[in-house]
Amino acid sequence: xxxxxxxxxxxxxxxxxxxxxxxxxxxxxxxxxxxxxxxxxxxxxxxxxxxxxxxxxxxxxxxxxxxxxxxxxxxxxxxxxxxxxxxxxxxxxxxxxxxxxxxxxxxxxxxxxxxxxxxxxxxxxxxxxxxxxxxxxxxxxxxxxxxxxxxxxxxxxxxxxxxxxxxxxxxxxxxxxxxxxxxxxxxxxxxxxxxxxxxxxxxxxxxxxxxxxxxxxxxxxxxxxxxxxxxxxxxxxxxxxxxxxxxxxxxxxxxxxxxxxxxxxxxxxxxxxxxxxxxxxxxxxxxxxxxxxxxxxxxxxxxxxxxxxxxxxxxxxxxxxxxxxxxxxxxxxxxxxxxxxxxxxxxxxxxxxxxxxxxxxxxxxxxxxxxxxxxxxxxxxxxxxxxxxxxxxxxxxxxxxxxxxxxxxxxxxxxxxxxxxxxxxxxxxxxxxxxxxxxxxxxxxxx
Numbered sequence: 001x002x003x004x005x006x007x008x009x010x011x012x013x014x015x016x017x018x019x020x021x022x023x024x025x026x027x028x029x030x031x032x033x034x035x036x037x038x039x040x041x042x043x044x045x046x047x048x049x050x051x052x053x054x055x056x057x058x059x060x061x062x063x064x065x066x067x068x069x070x071x072x073x074x075x076x077x078x079x080x081x082x083x084x085x086x087x088x089x090x091x092x093x094x095x096x097x098x099x100x101x102x103x104x105x106x107x108x109x110x111x112x113x114x115x116x117x118x119x120x121x122x123x124x125x126x127x128x129x130x131x132x133x134x135x136x137x138x139x140x141x142x143x144x145x146x147x148x149x150x151x152x153x154x155x156x157x158x159x160x161x162x163x164x165x166x167x168x169x170x171x172x173x174x175x176x177x178x179x180x181x182x183x184x185x186x187x188x189x190x191x192x193x194x195x196x197x198x199x200x201x202x203x204x205x206x207x208x209x210x211x212x213x214x215x216x217x218x219x220x221x222x223x224x225x226x227x228x229x230x231x232x233x234x235x236x237x238x239x240x241x242x243x244x245x246x247x248x249x250x251x252x253x254x255x256x257x258x259x260x261x262x263x264x265x266x267x268x269x270x271x272x273x274x275x276x277x278x279x280x281x282x283x284x285x286x287x288x289x290x291x292x293x294x295x296x297x298x299x300x301x302x303x304x305x306x307x308x309x310x311x312x313x314x315x316x317x318x319x320x321x322x323x324x325x326x327x328x329x330x331x332x333x334x335x336x337x338x339x340x341x342x343x344x345x346x347x348x349x350x351x352x353x354x355x356x357x358x359x360x361x362x363x364x365x366x367x368x369x370x371x372x373x374x375x376x377x378x379x380x381x382x383x384x385x386x387x388x389x390x391x392x393x394x395x396x397x398x399x400x401x402x403x404x405x406x407x408x409x410x411x412x413x414x415x416x417x418x419x420x421x422x423x424x425x426x427x428x429x430x431x432x433x434x435x436x437x438x439x440x441x442x443x444x445x446x447x
Contacts, residue, residue, distance in 0.1 A: 001033050001034070001160050001161065001431055001435070002033070002034040002036070002158065002159050002160050002161075003028060003033050003034070003035055003036070003159060003160065003161050003162075003163065003431065004036045004037075004038055004153075004154070004157060004159040004161070004162045004163070005021055005024065005025055005035065005036070005037045005038070005163050005165070006037075006038045006039070006150075006162060006163065006164040006165065006169050006170070006173050007021050007037070007038075007039050007164075007165045007166065007169055008039060008040055008041070008166065008168045008169045009039055009040070009041045010022075010037065010039040010041060010050055010060070010062065011039070011041055011050055011062060014051045014052075014267075014298050014324045015267055015298070016189070016242070016346075016348065016349050016350070017165055017166055017189050018050075018051070018052065019052050019349065020165070020189075020242055020349070021037070021165050022037075022050065022052045022053075022054055023052070023243065023420075024163075024424070024427065025037055025054065025055070025058050026053075026054065026055045026058065027420070027424045027427075028424075028427070028428075028431075029055045029057055029058050030055070031424075031428065033431070035057075035058045035059070036058075036059045036060075036061065036157055036159070037054075037058065037059070037060045037061070038061050038063070038150070038153050038157075039060070039061075039062050039063075040062075040063060040064060040146060040149065040150065040169075040172070041062045041063075041064060051324070051326075052326075061153065061157075063149055063153065064149075135202070135203045135206075136203065136206055136207065139203060139207070140175065143172065146172060147172055147175045147176045148176070150172055150173055150175075150176035151176035151177070151180075154176060154177060154180055154182065155180070159182055160182070160183075160434070160435070161182065161183045161184075161185065161216075161431060161434045162177065162182055162183070162184050162185070163184075163185045163186075163187060164184065164185070164186050164187065165187045165189060166187065166188070166189045166190075167188065167198040167199065167204065167208060168198065170184075170186040170187070170211050170215075171198075171204065171207040171208065171211055173186075173211075174186070174207075174210060174211035174214055174215065177214075178214075183216035183217075183434040184211075184214065184215050184216055185215065185216055185217045185219060185430065185434070186211055186212065186215045186217075186218055186219065187219045188218070188219065188220050188221070188225065188346070189221065189346045190344060190345065190346040191222075191224075191225060191344045191345065191346060191367075191368060191369065192220075192225055192228040192229075193225070193228050194343065194344035194366075194367075194368070195344060199228070209230065209233075212229060212230070212233045212236075212237075213233065215236065216236070216434055216437075217236055217237075217238055217430060217433075217434075218233060218236055218237040218238070219237075219238055219239075219240050219430075220237060220238075220239055220240075220346075221239070221240070221241050221242060221346040221347035221369070222239065222241065222346070222347055222368075222369045222372075223239050224368050224369070224372070225346075226239070238426075238430065240423060240426045240427060240430070241347045241418055241423060242346075242347045242348075242349045242352060242418065242423070243418055243419065243420035243422075243423040243424065244349070244352040244353060244355075244356050244414070244415050244417075244418040244419070244420075245353075245356070245415065245419075245420055246356060246415040246416075246419070247329060247332075247333075247356055247357050247415075248329065258290060259290055259291075259292065260288070260290055260291045260292070260336045260337075260398070261291075261292055261293075261294055261334065261335040261336050261337075262277075262281065262291060262292070262293045262294070262335070262336065262337045262338075262339050262394070262398075263293075263294055263295075263296075263331065263332070263335035263336075263337065263338050263339070263354070263359070264277060264293070264294070264295045264296070264297075264338070264339050264340060265295075265296045265297065265328065265331075265338075265340075265350040265354070266295075266296075266297050266340070266342065266348075266350055267297050267298050267300065268295075268297040268298065268299065268300050268302045268303045268306060268321075269300060269302050270302060271342060271343045271344060272297070272341075272342050272343075273341040273342055273343050273364070273385075274295060274297075274306055274341075275305075275306065275309060276341045276364070276385065276386075276387060276390055277293065277295075277339050277341050277390070278293070278306065278309055278310060278313065278315065278319055279309075279313070279387040280387045280388075280390035280391035280394055281293050281315070281318070281319065281391070281394065282313045282314075282315060282387075283387060283388070283391040284391050284394065284395050284398070285315065285318055287395075288398055288399075291398055292317075292318055292319070292320065293315075293318065293319040293320070293339070294320050294322060294331075294335070295319070295320070295321050295322065296321075296322045296323070296324055296325065296328070296331060297321070297322075297324065298323070298324055299321075299323065303321065306321070307321070328353070329353075329357070332353060332354060332357035332359060333357060335359060336359070336360075336404065337359065337360055337361075337362065337394070337397050337398065337404065338350075338351070338354035338355075338359040338360070338361045338362070338380070339361075339362045339394065340354070340361060340362070340363050340370060341362070341363065341364045341383075341385070341390060342363070342364075342367050342370060343364075343366055343367060343385075344366070344367055344368075345367055345369050345370055346369070347369055348369070348370065351363070351370060351373060351374075352373070352414075352418060355373065355374075355379045355380075355411045355414045356411065356414050356415040357411075358408035358409065358411040358412060359408065359411070360379070360380045360381075360397055360403070360404045360407035360408055361374050361379055361380030361381075361407075362374075362380055362381050362382075362383060362390070362393055362394055362397060363380065363381075363382055363383070364382065364383050364384065364385045364390065365382050365383070365384060365385070366385050378407065378410045379407060379410055379411050379414065380397075380407055381393045381396065381397065
């Protein structure tokens with residue numbers, strides 16, 4: 001089966017979404033599927049690469065209004081891309097083409113573009129009773145170029161199914177796929193009830209509703225997220241969590257190290273709540289001189305704030321920041337506690353991997369999925385979102401080696417619940433369903 005995976009940005013991305021998409025692409029490719037990854041990313045040089053390894057038979061196309069780069073078997077070919085796919089632009093190029101084949105090519109592009117606009121107007125404007133002054137109409141007009149670029153990729157790379165990761169991607173892709181009759185699977189990568197962006201903005205609520213309505217399947221990472229969506233859409237919503245691989249080997253030696261490590265793995269952004277961890281550690285660090293905090297995450301603008309906080313609190317050399325590493329397993333094995341105070345998550349691979357490495361974890365009660373993963377399995381402690389309570393729970397773990405060991409041993413069988421084989425079999429079943437139910441699905445949606 002030919003499958004197109006879509007994500008807004010991929011190159012140089014080291015987040016959970018990028019990793020999960022690449023892992024899915026690699027696994028489906030190994031199972032015999034033909035995989036193409038599309039991402040709408042501007043590529044200004046040939047040095048932008050994917051952080052996570054990709055199988056050579058997985059193709060990648062990065063496109064943007066200003067450039068297009070195609071990566072096949074890890075070789076990058078940069079090409080110029082038109083600034084617009086408007087009819088005027090196509091008409092201007094027609095004079096450079098000679099022969100019937102070229103004219104047909106032009107007519108096909110022109111018809112494709114006009115058909116797309118007509119379908120958008122009919123299906124979007126009429127179904128939602130929109131008028132020219134409506135926010136959705138304005139959004140469509142603002143993003144006309146980008147939507148048409150997505151559509152051209154779908155039209156030219158004939159796929160049997162399209163899978164879009166995250167709201168930022170699938171709101172565009174769902175518009176671009178109007179009239180193409182290709183099953184579209186959308187993947188929500190976070191907790192929709194907690195995310196302050198997209199899900200809770202009125203315009204995106206409408207775009208999400210439309211995307212879910214037109215999708216073949218709406219994938220979420222945890223059961224608790226199903227209730228966010230409209231009741232009539234819940235029947236097409238399926239839970240497929242992130243896979244958690246069993247560690248290659250389990251070492252207990254880290255329980256007896258002289259230097260003790262509190263580990264955090266996650267992007268340096270405000271929602272990951274690193275500031276809470278730093279402030280909590282500051283309250284108790286003087287009692288535990290052999291303990292340190294190590295934070296592994298991609299360097300973004302928020303890092304400057306965190307570094308300034310560390311310096312202000314006098315924690316230099318006590319709290320350290322590190323760039324993401326491929327061999328993160330070794331980092332887990334040499335740590336003692338996993339502190340993960342995120343405000344919200346989808347299904348955090350970092351937390352799952354920490355548990356699978358038998359690390360006692362500390363999360364906050366505000367994050368539903370973190371609380372359930374830790375509390376339901378007795379894999380760690382749950383604190384309030386205050387520096388005082390987080391410090392108290394953190395000290396409970398730091399001061400009690402027996403407690404750390406007991407919580408760690410509780411984690412030994414955790415990875416079996418989310419083994420890659422089980423998770424990817426669910427994806428395989430979903431792909432098979434698109435084949436058996438495609439005709440019925442599009443018949444129902446054409447009424």
